[in-house]
Amino acid sequence: MVFSCKKVPKELYNWQSLEVTATAYNSLKYQTDSDPNITAFGDSLRPGLKYIAVSRDLLKLGLRHNTPVKIDGLEGVYLVKDKMHSRWKNKIDIYMGVDIKAAKLWGRKKVCIDYGTPIIE
Incomplete structure (x- = not known):
């Protein structure tokens, strides 16, 4: 019988694939609203983030x-x-800062x- 002390990483997610239309957006007032750095979920956007x-x-x-x-290609x-x-x-919008x-x-x-x-256990 063989035992191992090595921990196998536990998968946290079930991964699913989907084809979507992808565009890109910036955090600029004329593209969004008067507060372009705040998302609809209330998060703050900063250039360089992968959102x-x-x-x-x-x-x-x-x-x-x-x-x-x-995202394929990124x-x-x-x-x-x-x-x-x-x-x-069926669309995503990729955040590209400014x-x-x-x-x-x-x-x-x-x-x-x-x-x-x-994955919920």
């Missing part, structure tokens, strides 16, 4: 506040920190995302 906004229909699929999201894990107007469907050029360069595209829903 996204989601259309409200995606909230029902499990993309809730602080859900981790991996490095790292993004967190859901904002929600979009109810007119949008870099208008990067947001315009991203444009609008269909991407595959993976998002984690917590």
Whole structure:
């Protein structure tokens, strides 16, 4: 019989895939409102953070506040920190700080995302 002292990391999330339309946004008054650094969830935005906004229909699929999201074509894990107007469907908006050029360069595209829903034990 073999025993090990090595701890195996426990998976915290069930990962699911979804194809969405992705655009980009900046924290600028003319793109949002009079307080562009505060999200609909009440979080503060700062350039350099990996945040996204989601259309409200995606909230029902499990993309809730602080859900981790991996976006094809981008490095790292993004967190859901904002929600979009109810007119949008099956859409994410990637936060790009104040870099208008990067947001315009991203444009609008269909991407595959993976998002984690917590495993409850």
